Amino acid sequence: MTETRLRFPPSPTGYLHIGGARTALYNWLYAKKTGGKLILRIEDTDTGRSSAESIKGIIDGLEWLGIDYDEGPYFQTDFEADHIDASEKLLATGAAYKCFCTKEELEAKRQAALAAKKPLGYDRTCRNLSIEVIAAKEAAKIPAVVRFKVPDRCGLLGYDDKIFGRIEATYSEIDDFVIVRSNGKPLYLLCNVVDDIRDRITHIIRGQDHMTNTLKQVLLYEALEAPLPIFGHMPLTLDTKKAKISKRSHGEIVAVQFYRDNGFIPWAFNNFLALLGWSAGNDQEFFSKDELIRDFSLERINKSSAIFNYKKDDPKFITDPKAIYYNEHYLRSMAISELGKMVRKELEAENLWQECYASDKERWYLDTLTLIRDRFHTLKDFTSLGRAYFADDFIIDAKPLEKNVLKFAELQTWLPELAARYEKLNQFTLEETERVAREFAEELSIKPGILINAMRTVVTGQLAGPSMFDIILTIGRETVVRRLRDIEKFFNLV
RNA sequence: GUCCCCAUCGUCUAGUCAGGUCCAGGACAUCGGCCUUUCACGCCGACAACACCGGUUCAAAUCCGGUUGGGGACGCCA
Numbered sequence: 001m002t003e004t005r006l007r008f009p010p011s012p013t014g015y016l017h018i019g020g021a022r023t024a025l026y027n028w029l030y031a032k033k034t035g036g037k038l039i040l041r042i043e044d045t046d047t048g049r050s051s052a053e054s055i056k057g058i059i060d061g062l063e064w065l066g067i068d069y070d071e072g073p074y075f076q077t078d079f080e081a082d083h084i085d086a087s088e089k090l091l092a093t094g095a096a097y098k099c100f101c102t103k104e105e106l107e108a109k110r111q112a113a114l115a116a117k118k119p120l121g122y123d124r125t126c127r128n129l130s131i132e133v134i135a136a137k138e139a140a141k142i143p144a145v146v147r148f149k150v151p152d153r154c155g156l157l158g159y160d161d162k163i164f165g166r167i168e169a170t171y172s173e174i175d176d177f178v179i180v181r182s183n184g185k186p187l188y189l190l191c192n193v194v195d196d197i198r199d200r201i202t203h204i205i206r207g208q209d210h211m212t213n214t215l216k217q218v219l220l221y222e223a224l225e226a227p228l229p230i231f232g233h234m235p236l237t238l239d240t241k242k243a244k245i246s247k248r249s250h251g252e253i254v255a256v257q258f259y260r261d262n263g264f265i266p267w268a269f270n271n272f273l274a275l276l277g278w279s280a281g282n283d284q285e286f287f288s289k290d291e292l293i294r295d296f297s298l299e300r301i302n303k304s305s306a307i308f309n310y311k312k313d314d315p316k317f318i319t320d321p322k323a324i325y326y327n328e329h330y331l332r333s334m335a336i337s338e339l340g341k342m343v344r345k346e347l348e349a350e351n352l353w354q355e356c357y358a359s360d361k362e363r364w365y366l367d368t369l370t371l372i373r374d375r376f377h378t379l380k381d382f383t384s385l386g387r388a389y390f391a392d393d394f395i396i397d398a399k400p401l402e403k404n405v406l407k408f409a410e411l412q413t414w415l416p417e418l419a420a421r422y423e424k425l426n427q428f429t430l431e432e433t434e435r436v437a438r439e440f441a442e443e444l445s446i447k448p449g450i451l452i453n454a455m456r457t458v459v460t461g462q463l464a465g466p467s468m469f470d471i472i473l474t475i476g477r478e479t480v481v482r483r484l485r486d487i488e489k490f491f492n493l494v
Numbered sequence: 495g496u497c498c499c500c501a502u503c504g505u506c507u508a509g510u511c512a513g514g515u516c517c518a519g520g521a522c523a524u525c526g527g528c529c530u531u532u533c534a535c536g537c538c539g540a541c542a543a544c545a546c547c548g549g550u551u552c553a554a555a556u557c558c559g560g561u562u563g564g565g566g567a568c569g570c571c572a
Binding site for chain 2: 009010011013043044045046048049050099103106107110113114116117118119120121143145164167168169170173174175177178180181182183185187188189191192207208209210211212213215233235236238240242243244272275276277278279281282283285302303304305306307308309316317320321322324325326328332374375376377400404434437438447448449450451452453455456457462463464465466467468469
């Protein structure tokens with residue numbers, strides 16, 4: 001059995017978006033599963049729209065996701081000679097012909113067909129020009145494109161789609177499509193096939209939007225006398241209005257970069273993407289990398305399109321709730337040392353990282369993450385909601401400030417008094433700190449919650465969090481005492 | 495307009511190929527409850543779907559036909 005070879009061929013005309021990422025992921029999974037290779041090929045033949053920035057965005061996005069490739073990146077424009085050779089071969093064998101129709105003529109016919117509600121295809125004007133006419137037009141330097149001559153055959157043209165099953169069409173339905181521009185530059189349909197043949201691609205897993213291209217490309221493989229690879233078309237990812245998602249109409253939210261910049265864990269995002277349109281056939285939702293590679297199959301890709309369920313301007317969910325759910329799951333369950341590395345990057349970016357967190361305070365660092373990660377949703381939360389564990393410049397939210405602090409003016413004396421008692425404590429332990437707080441509340445004839453919640457707010461800035469006494473111990477006596485004594489400033493703030 | 499594809503809770507899906515075990519299971523979201531010093535943690539529960547019509551069959555989410563709905567393609571883009 002020959003090695004399986006798959007490719008991911010993005011056109012660098014925008015950032016890597018989730019649809020592209022999912023396509024890359026499925027190709028990667030299948031390559032890994034079959035012990036094959038994944039090739040990255042940048043299809044940059046649209047020189048007007050391709051950009052270096054976009055190439056970088058795509059490569060960075062794949063790297064962040066952890067989708068690695070065995071060959072490439074190759075650049076399609078580097079193989080222009082191959083594409084031209086192929087077109088000349090097709091011209092020579094009569095599988096293609098020159099077409100002298102101008103863009104304007106074509107556009108006029110297209111508009112007319114559209115208006116008359118007639119089929120939109122090319123009318124084959126130049127398909128059977130005589131040798132003399134062609135020679136005359138060439139002599140007159142009339143620019144020409146090269147069109148593929150779709151064979152006049154009865155019967156059906158088709159291929160076996162790994163996901164959709166047998167796909168067929170009649171030959172007459174296929175347009176004589178253009179393979180070389182009038183400026184001599186070859187076009188996608190041809191380049192893509194020539195490159196796949198040269199790269200010995202065995203499986204082409206791509207979006208459903210390519211289905212009609214595939215029919216045309218099957219013809220190209222035949223004319224180029226190359227073996228047909230296995231095709232599989234993935235249903236598209238749609239938005240909540242069931243429109244194809246695109247960077248252009250949906251913006252940042254569909255760019256992979258958005259998830260990197262918003263504290264998502266790469267594998268969690270892959271796991272989410274993998275399950276968007278695929279399932280193992282059971283209820284399993286979380287897959288390790290090895291499990292997903294082992295269990296993934298093309299046949300189990302859902303035939304209907306999946307909806308990326310994000311709501312614009314939702315105050316609670318910045319993206320599809322399920323994507324966040326996967327992230328939370330990994331945030332809470334992954335090895336703490338792994339999480340430690342990810343959070344380190346976040347802390348470094350905010351200038352909150354201290355070298356001792358990796359040496360003598362490593363135990364403290366990891367224990368602190370263990371304590372606070374349960375309530376967090378993204379890596380960003382460690383430097384925002386969890387900032388008080390690492391620095392004094394945390395923000396006090398308005399809601400807890402109002403509810404837990406400002407409501408009780410007496411706290412201005414209570415908390416400093418509590419601080420004094422904590423300072424004198426022989427044993428600064430869970431039991432002792434709690435005992436002291438509760439006894440003090442009793443003396444004051446108030447509910448312990450008043451003291452505890454005020455402490456939480458003053459010490460962490462938050463309305464909610466782990467058990468208060470765990471927090472006290474984690475943050476440490478000195479800092480806790482200092483923050484308790486500083487309560488006055490919150491009242492002065494208002 | 496022409497061609498292709500698809501159709502189970504709001505969303506992701508299991509079940510469809512090999513019809514009965516499915517008055518349809520899981521997850522997210524939502525709502526309610528419990529726990530608690532707090533909570534967007536955890537636990538428990540509720541709500542909620544086989545698009546429609548016909549056919550085949552003792553029996554249909556499952557097979558067949560049609561309708562409707564949705565998506566995609568129809569470029570000298572990729």
